[in-house]
Amino acid sequence: MFHALVSIKQVPDTTNIRIDPETNNLIRQGVPTILNPYDAHAVAAAVEWKRKLNGKVTIITMGPPAAVTSLRECIEMGADRAILISARQFAGADTWATSYVLTEVIKAVHAEDPIDLIFFGKQAIDGDTAQVGPGVAVRMNLPVVSYAVKIHDVNLEERSVIIERKTENRNEVIKANLPAALTCEKDIAEIPYASLPDLVYSLRYEPEVWTAEGPITFDPAQLGLKGSPTTVFKTGTPEKHVAGEIIKTAELGVDAAVKAALDKILGVEGMASMLGVKK
């Protein structure tokens, strides 16, 4: 039987992230949360293949108790089981510590019920690093196909999957052995309308809660802030580009326009010495 696992993250419902200037952490108070959009499409793809191959879908997330709402949303989309990994020891994790926890959980689920495909979103719209999916795949020694836009085939007998991925200027079609991991673009699948039974089931669904104490054992040194080798040192918004100035030869004449342009360029601090010109 086909078994897909989707790793999802609950994120603030905005691309306009507000950062605490003191701590450099996200300000979460007062910001509504959503299922990370790329993850929603990954869940849709997993459910599509579950229906094609008569399988099942497990969802996991590491996050605060409120992430239960995102897990229920995945159940509403047709997933079968959901696990919330939540404890104060996991807080403040960077992508290294996040991928450690997710890997340990995925290994435990896999040992009890072998997984064929592990889905991630392309990136989370808050942290934006796109490191967690590949990080888990490397820790598990699995093939990973990033920026996936289409799953062409899953062959459970041959133990292979054919996935199309997007690159900057062309698409690539890749065959990988199962189990494999993929990080998904939104094109991977359309979000389906929930069926009435799935909707009703999701309203009452209580996800399993896994903590630092169990049901599996984690190395405490690798959790949360303590297990995170990176910290966000500084954040800021890039300066807005101002519109360029147009110097019109029709108004000034060619010579004066060229001189005016040169004066502007050489007036930029450091430009004259960079170009080797004496002002």
Ligand SMILES: Cc1cc2nc3c(=O)[nH]c(=O)nc-3n(C[C@H](O)[C@H](O)[C@H](O)COP(=O)(O)OP(=O)(O)OC[C@H]3O[C@@H](n4cnc5c(N)ncnc54)[C@H](O)[C@@H]3O)c2cc1C
């Ligand atoms: C502004 C800002 C900058 C940051 N920069 C860095 C940085 O440079 N380096 C760093 O290590 N950390 C950074 N972090 C911390 C980062 O939020 C956490 O490491 C986070 O747990 C995962 O990183 P991400 O959000 O970038 O996820 P991504 O790697 O972008 O997420 C990709 C996919 O991984 C899965 N995933 C991600 N998080 C979880 C989760 N908690 N549970 C289940 N699945 C998950 C989802 O499928 C998601 O679509 C930053 C945070 C902020 C707010």
